[in-house]
Amino acid sequence: xxxxxxxxxxxxxxxxxxxxxxxxxxxxxxxxxxxxLSRRVMTFGNVEYAHHFVAGAFFAPGRPPxxxxxxxxxxxxxxxxxEGDAVIVRELDDGAAAFEKAARSFGTTGKIALGPRTxxxxxxxxxxxxxxxxxxxxxxIVNPMRRIKDAEELETMTRACCIVDEVMGEITPAVxxxxxxxxxxxxxxxxxxxxxxxxxxxxxxVWSMGPGNSRDATVRISDSRIEPGVGVSFDFGSVIDGxxxxxxxxxxxxxxDSRYREVYDAVMAAQAAGMRAATPGTTAAEVDSATRRxxxxxxxxxxxxxxxxxxxxxxxxxxxxxxxxxxxxxxxxMTFTIEPSVFSPGVVGVRxxxxxxxxxxxxxKLNTYPVTMAVND
Amino acid sequence: xxxxxxxxxxxxxxxxxxxxxxxxxxxxxxxxxxxxLSRRVMTFGNVEYAHHFVAGAFFAPGRPPxxxxxxxxxxxxxxxxxEGDAVIVRELDDGAAAFEKAARSFGTTGKIALGPRTxxxxxxxxxxxxxxxxxxxxxxIVNPMRRIKDAEELETMTRACCIVDEVMGEITPAVxxxxxxxxxxxxxxxxxxxxxxxxxxxxxxVWSMGPGNSRDATVRISDSRIEPGVGVSFDFGSVIDGxxxxxxxxxxxxxxDSRYREVYDAVMAAQAAGMRAATPGTTAAEVDSATRRxxxxxxxxxxxxxxxxxxxxxxxxxxxxxxxxxxxxxxxxMTFTIEPSVFSPGVVGVRxxxxxxxxxxxxxKLNTYPVTMAVND
Numbered sequence: 001x002x003x004x005x006x007x008x009x010x011x012x013x014x015x016x017x018x019x020x021x022x023x024x025x026x027x028x029x030x031x032x033x034x035x036x037l038s039r040r041v042m043t044f045g046n047v048e049y050a051h052h053f054v055a056g057a058f059f060a061p062g063r064p065p066x067x068x069x070x071x072x073x074x075x076x077x078x079x080x081x082x083e084g085d086a087v088i089v090r091e092l093d094d095g096a097a098a099f100e101k102a103a104r105s106f107g108t109t110g111k112i113a114l115g116p117r118t119x120x121x122x123x124x125x126x127x128x129x130x131x132x133x134x135x136x137x138x139x140x141i142v143n144p145m146r147r148i149k150d151a152e153e154l155e156t157m158t159r160a161c162c163i164v165d166e167v168m169g170e171i172t173p174a175v176x177x178x179x180x181x182x183x184x185x186x187x188x189x190x191x192x193x194x195x196x197x198x199x200x201x202x203x204x205x206v207w208s209m210g211p212g213n214s215r216d217a218t219v220r221i222s223d224s225r226i227e228p229g230v231g232v233s234f235d236f237g238s239v240i241d242g243x244x245x246x247x248x249x250x251x252x253x254x255x256x257d258s259r260y261r262e263v264y265d266a267v268m269a270a271q272a273a274g275m276r277a278a279t280p281g282t283t284a285a286e287v288d289s290a291t292r293r294x295x296x297x298x299x300x301x302x303x304x305x306x307x308x309x310x311x312x313x314x315x316x317x318x319x320x321x322x323x324x325x326x327x328x329x330x331x332x333x334m335t336f337t338i339e340p341s342v343f344s345p346g347v348v349g350v351r352x353x354x355x356x357x358x359x360x361x362x363x364x365k366l367n368t369y370p371v372t373m374a375v376n377d
Numbered sequence: 378x379x380x381x382x383x384x385x386x387x388x389x390x391x392x393x394x395x396x397x398x399x400x401x402x403x404x405x406x407x408x409x410x411x412x413x414l415s416r417r418v419m420t421f422g423n424v425e426y427a428h429h430f431v432a433g434a435f436f437a438p439g440r441p442p443x444x445x446x447x448x449x450x451x452x453x454x455x456x457x458x459x460e461g462d463a464v465i466v467r468e469l470d471d472g473a474a475a476f477e478k479a480a481r482s483f484g485t486t487g488k489i490a491l492g493p494r495t496x497x498x499x500x501x502x503x504x505x506x507x508x509x510x511x512x513x514x515x516x517x518i519v520n521p522m523r524r525i526k527d528a529e530e531l532e533t534m535t536r537a538c539c540i541v542d543e544v545m546g547e548i549t550p551a552v553x554x555x556x557x558x559x560x561x562x563x564x565x566x567x568x569x570x571x572x573x574x575x576x577x578x579x580x581x582x583v584w585s586m587g588p589g590n591s592r593d594a595t596v597r598i599s600d601s602r603i604e605p606g607v608g609v610s611f612d613f614g615s616v617i618d619g620x621x622x623x624x625x626x627x628x629x630x631x632x633x634d635s636r637y638r639e640v641y642d643a644v645m646a647a648q649a650a651g652m653r654a655a656t657p658g659t660t661a662a663e664v665d666s667a668t669r670r671x672x673x674x675x676x677x678x679x680x681x682x683x684x685x686x687x688x689x690x691x692x693x694x695x696x697x698x699x700x701x702x703x704x705x706x707x708x709x710x711m712t713f714t715i716e717p718s719v720f721s722p723g724v725v726g727v728r729x730x731x732x733x734x735x736x737x738x739x740x741x742k743l744n745t746y747p748v749t750m751a752v753n754d
């Protein structure tokens with residue numbers, strides 16, 4: 001069990017150092033990290049209950065968290081329950097008054113930190129409750145706690161990575177000419193669930209690129225059937241105890257030409273270079289640069305069209321990002337993806353992605369699935 | 378094609394009436410309604426790109442919308458593109474400066490309305506850009522536009538309802554003793570996609586309740602196998618052109634006893650009563666009350682544990698809610714669910730849900746699937 005009391009103590013210290021009297025976190029990975037209250041599976045269209053804007057918790061140094069939950073979330077969306085007490089806001093309650101009372105119960109506050117995705121509706125109620133307070137982003141306070149994973153977190157994330165490794169192996173024989181991307185993605189999602197994943201950590205992508213079509217990586221899934229002569233790229237992840245994995249490989253269907261082989265080798269070499277560069281103290285931007293250089297040197301730099309990766313944990317994308325604008329130095333225990341690609345519509349599509357942990361000598365994969373070229377006839 | 382220019386004109390009028398100079402909407406159903414910029418499929422763990430907080434658009438009367446998009450969203454997440462211009466914020470750009478410049482380009486603003494789920498991170502940047510401005514919720518300005526559906530929207534929503542009707546019919550023979558809820562849900566989701574649904578509108582639920590187990594409706598899905606003597610409740614929806622459906626039925630597996638039959642009849646009668654009550658001018662709370670009374674009179678009021686329904690459209694749950702706290706009068710063209718249930722763990726579980734449109738004489742279902750009792754041996 002994570003030592004959440006200890007996490008809350010560290011949070012209180014960090015709040016004090018930042019001059020923050022009060023913090024509000026909505027239902028989020030931050031809140032799950034600190035209290036164990038789990039997020040619900042996401043929905044495409046918004047789901048909302050009466051007084052939903054109150055959902056979350058206030059944190060203040062020296063006080064237990066004060067949680068507020070709409071009755072419907074409390075009764076239906078938390079089958080595993082949670083630790084601590086909560087103010088349950090019922091349909092006929094005055095939600096604004098309940099929220100105001102909770103916010104004011106902490107006394108005068110000069111500076112309030114907000115989880116970065118707290119709803120504006122909540123912020124407006126907060127400004128009405130404690131007018132004149134300065135608002136700051138809670139991210140610089142909470143993210144540095146979350147981005148270094150302890151041994152237990154690494155073990156959980158390794159399990160999440162193990163699931164995608166197994167699924168990739170089991171799905172590979174189905175990646176043949178005539179198969180539909182939609183059917184393959186359905187089976188990927190289902191296999192992950194059968195192996196214990198709560199849900200997909202993000203929308204599974206299965207897409208074909210090569211000389212045989214004009215497809216770009218922007219269309220992550222389609223109901224078209226795989227034609228010979230394409231690379232089929234995968235992008236998917238599982239969820240174990242709230243922790244996400246994120247994984248990618250490309251399988252060629254048909255007989256790969258020399259360009260595909262050249263690009264494939266360059267992308268795998270780029271990932272390996274990124275891992276070697278990922279030593280403590282190296283900046284995220286430098287890892288991006290070390291990865292990118294291999295693809296640039298192979299002549300395909302123009303087609304590596306996105307950042308090299310991103311930290312990962314309870315969220316799929318966490319700061320810091322392994323990207324040219326991010327100067328954060330890596331630290332031992334940081335987990336992030338290295339996911340170079342070459343996506344050139346009508347020509348070639350190759351990607352690889354694994355979750356990497358920063359260690360003294362460089363990056364180590366939490367995945368074990370090989371990166372050798374896979375070709376299905 | 379929706380007349381989005383007209384929608385933007387109406388928005389400008391409503392902003393002026395509300396004394397609002399400027400509105401910011403993040404990527405959301407509101408923004409899709411006004412500009413056609415589609416939302417991405419949702420993810421369990423947060424997905425985030427550099428400068429992601431800028432994503433959305435400013436609206437001011439007499440000016441075209443000013444859209445801001447991180448490069449990664451612009452290049453990878455909008456395969457269908459969008460109408461109008463956008464400021465693209467690239468990785469090495471100063472995102473805060475770009476956002477500030479956009480916010481200030483509208484001149485002095487006394488009151489700014491924010492989409493209710495705008496990120497707090499965005500709000501903090503906005504307060505820095507235009508200090509001293511009053512912030513208000515955009516919901517009372519935009520929601521009344523969205524909640525009345527025009528003929529084209531009703532046609533789209535009917536298609537979304539037609540898909541779930543077809544899927545329910547096709548999946549019914551698979552709901553037998555020994556089948557797994559997880560397998561059934563997989564096939565529901567896949568069938569919806571094969572019929573043109575972009576994704577599930579929310580997490581599909583398939584759960585068994587009855588004397589044969591102690592299950593509650595809070596556990597929406599499990600990997601357990603269906604045992605004879607349970608009602609298997611379904612809750613799922615599709616997405617067509619951004620519009621959501623939301624649907625429910627219960628199938629009994631085995632030989633239903635007299636209590637199940639009594640409860641089943643009461644739940645269906647409750648829905649019918651709710652539909653009859655749903656005339657223009659009737660309040661949402663009165664529809665809730667008319668529906669609930671039938672179940673209370675049958676002696677199961679304690680086990681109807683949630684609101685009767687909610688409006689639905691580009692989001693799954695839209696205001697007003699068909700719930701005791703909501704005094705909004707219905708209007709012709711409003712679309713909402715009526716979804717009574719009786720969930721008594723270890724005893725009985727029955728639910729029904731359809732999308733209803735308010736018409737002069739009462740509610741009319743957009744679904745056509747029957748509510749007659751379904752029993753599988």
